[in-house]
Amino acid sequence: MFKQRIQQVKQKISKAKLDAIWICDVSNITYLTGFSNFSKEEREAYLLIGKDFQFIITDARYSEAVRKEIPHLKLFERSHQNPTEKLFESLKNKIKVLGIEEDELTVLEYKSLKKHFKKTKHFNLKTNRLIKTPEEIKKIEKACKLGDLAFKYILKKIRTGISEKELAYELEKFIKENGAELSFPSIVAFGKNSSVPHHQTGNTKLEEKHGQFVLLDFGVKLENYCSDMTRTVFFGKPSKEQQKIYETVLSAQQKAVDYINKTLKSGKKIWASKVDIAARDYIISKGFPTIPHSLGHGIGLEVHEHPSLSPKSKEDLKSGMVFSIEPGIYIPNLGGVRIEDLFVLENQQLRALTGSSKALIII
Amino acid sequence: MFKQRIQQVKQKISKAKLDAIWICDVSNITYLTGFSNFSKEEREAYLLIGKDFQFIITDARYSEAVRKEIPHLKLFERSHQNPTEKLFESLKNKIKVLGIEEDELTVLEYKSLKKHFKKTKHFNLKTNRLIKTPEEIKKIEKACKLGDLAFKYILKKIRTGISEKELAYELEKFIKENGAELSFPSIVAFGKNSSVPHHQTGNTKLEEKHGQFVLLDFGVKLENYCSDMTRTVFFGKPSKEQQKIYETVLSAQQKAVDYINKTLKSGKKIWASKVDIAARDYIISKGFPTIPHSLGHGIGLEVHEHPSLSPKSKEDLKSGMVFSIEPGIYIPNLGGVRIEDLFVLENQQLRALTGSSKALIII
Structure with a gap:
């Protein structure tokens, strides 16, 4: 079911003429992965999904659980030695326009994304959740x-x-x-x-x-x-x-x-x-x-x-x-x-x- | 105690050469008012504090409680008929530079503030909470x-x-x-x-x-x-x-x-x-x-x-x-x-x- 949801999101990404989306909303992460252990009050994980890649970005506290429960997403384990910027740099050429959740992303996070991706556009995943199965x-x-x-x-x-x-x-x-x-x-x-x-x-x-x-x-x-x-x-x-x-x-x-x-x-x-x-x-x-x-x-x-x-x-x-x-x-x-x-x-x-x-x- | 904290914040505002600050972080709202009933997951209230004004912006669900428990803040009851933009317009001339919490404010909220206040600057109230009394x-x-x-x-x-x-x-x-x-x-x-x-x-x-x-x-x-x-x-x-x-x-x-x-x-x-x-x-x-x-x-x-x-x-x-x-x-x-x-x-x-x-x- 979750694999199918990620496929649907990928179709939506192409339709919206985006190269990838950056997901920070915890309920959206749960919706796309089934994993519900991330805190709602702190930012403990992100998803980065593009046409031919799908990453979950989190830290070592969660990596064992994520590897076990969401094996179809590639884990990027961020740490002081391995900051998320490394991932951004590696994908820079693939991502011309990045979809972001403007209603969830903070200004600080936005500014840090902007250093790597010049063009961003609002992307609303919540509407996917509007019609229930x-x-x-x-x-x-x-x-x-x-x-x-x-x-x-x-x-x-x-x-x-x-x-x-x-x-x-x-x-x-x-x-x-x-x-x-x-x-x-x-x-x-x-x-x-x-x-x-x-x-x-x-x-x-x-x-x-x-x-x-x-x-x-x-x-x-x-x-x-x-x-x-x-x-x-x-x-x-x-x-x-x-x-x-x-x-x-x-x-x-x-x-x-x-x-x-x-x-x-x-x-x-x-x-x-x-x-x-x-x-x-x-x-x-x-x-x-x-x-x-x-x-x-x-x-x-x-x-x-x-x-x-x-x-x-x-x-x-x-x-x-x-x-x-x-x-x-x-x-x-x-x-x-x-x-x-x-x-x-x-x-x-x-x-x-x-x-x-x-x-x-x-x- | 809470009145004193607001005074301290006002001093910090002048020092930082701001005309006012826009507070959305729920714990910061609790820190400045003692009121702890707003949801952490949804944005139910804001504070707008300047040299000679101090507003709490919330909706009718909370106005009775806010009037009783935080009488020293002026209540702006936002609604469809009375959107927050009205408050912004009335204070436009007084606020040249607005302090915002870039680590908490969403991009959507930021864009809506930007329509009224051209110049914004990051303001960190969390450091006030660093040293405990x-x-x-x-x-x-x-x-x-x-x-x-x-x-x-x-x-x-x-x-x-x-x-x-x-x-x-x-x-x-x-x-x-x-x-x-x-x-x-x-x-x-x-x-x-x-x-x-x-x-x-x-x-x-x-x-x-x-x-x-x-x-x-x-x-x-x-x-x-x-x-x-x-x-x-x-x-x-x-x-x-x-x-x-x-x-x-x-x-x-x-x-x-x-x-x-x-x-x-x-x-x-x-x-x-x-x-x-x-x-x-x-x-x-x-x-x-x-x-x-x-x-x-x-x-x-x-x-x-x-x-x-x-x-x-x-x-x-x-x-x-x-x-x-x-x-x-x-x-x-x-x-x-x-x-x-x-x-x-x-x-x-x-x-x-x-x-x-x-x-x-x-x-």
Whole structure:
């Protein structure tokens, strides 16, 4: 599979009239090699792929593993004695135009490449990851299913006195004990904390009183693929206003789904921006503030990928895309509700990958 | 404290003949604001600091939290309706030369800044973090102390049949149950896996046989500050060769410590490269391969900071610096030993912050 992906990239390189590409994005490296051990925070490896060569550049910490797991790439082991510049010099005549990831490469790295390769051009490998194969969809679905089990499990842990951090930790333990990782640090927000869409899970405790929001936004990472889901439940009976907020968010998500289904039937292009607006306008029409974030995002090896479902998005939704639909209403000093599910477009249908109940849950 | 840091930065800006700086590095944002909730994987915030202005640029997901926790910075809430370009335009006349973090800023971000600010210059805020305050040192020490407890705890969990992943998970649970985070994904390597310096913790299990290496490289993050420590113990009696490797690594670490102490006494500059070479040459002199990584690295808000203790380093070690000394010997198909401790230079003395035993441990 990975050899095939490299072949596809090579075709894309010729099409783009490039002689080679320089890949630094860790998820792109994983996408092309299957190797997922490089740090996301530091630059530990690069790929250099041209028509008739394919290198992985890393240091001695990784060379044994790379030789074993990616034998079809040629290893260039960089070190003080053997700097990457040596490789550049040896390929200088073969590379007139080099493709680079302008959205990932740092200015410092760019300047150092520029010393060897005069002409560079932006190259976007992330669009290759936009359309998922059935195998990739299966992996995301598997992660979603474990997320559903985690949600079911965590509902039983919600009780007076538990803190956001403790609840997040219970969630994490469940996911890890089932052999998976978190796809991002879980967001657990109690009461009015839920009015901050990206609340930092803290020491707030659930109190013995009515109508506390419990917002849970979490994801599972399984075999390198991510899930992402948000549910908001109530600890103690919600007020009429809280119920209205909940129902409005839920209907807004349905509006987006309806818009996609209707457009699918019509055979027209499904503009991501229009999906966003279908949900957003509904929320505004009910007298609530606009959603302070995009309606949704693609997902795969990373939690946030293309397409973007936002008012300014220029993308259209196509078969094989996997994305979230996650409207929310946030009222300062009161709280907020977000409901997020993952969907896949396939066989002219929209299918939910997350399966947890969206009925209003009171604990 | 954070206000004072921003004042220091302003002085540095004038000294460097800049009109303002554009900060994107998340750890630098935490350093200057104390706010640590922005993602490390996505660009969720920037700082723009000039002589008479100081902005934090983020989106509506964070604005409530930012207003509360960093009131001394002016919030620019970016959105589709209010793009950052508006801020740039309003400050265009005040900013002739803009400082940027070339080692962090992407080419795409750079190009977009260049549209508004013709002249940019590299600005390194990371050097501000090089010398730690007594308060910062205390935080790192606290993280190290919890790391020591974790090591003591984990020794009791090492048994026949346990896998690397299971052991890493026990370590993680202990650290999290003590209110801290991991500073990086723990490296647990059994047997010959330990010959890969950055082995990906996997499903290898401890067997009932003699002399299996158990390499544990892990760190604690407490109040945003990191610890980092490596110990290698033996499951079952080690062979003579394994013992020799262990003793050589331990002595190599001592050689580096001795070199620093000797140079401190002489009053000369302590070149980081020479510290590296003191340990490295000792290992080579005993007939083992050279260390396939640097001898050590600074640490603080990030696990890897300046200074770098490597053969090519141009830095010298100064009072207030905190860094690791971590020699290792790695023999393919046999295994490896690494011993890593954190040290601080203060009051003309080198002091270890990690306190776990380095006697050869057999389980």
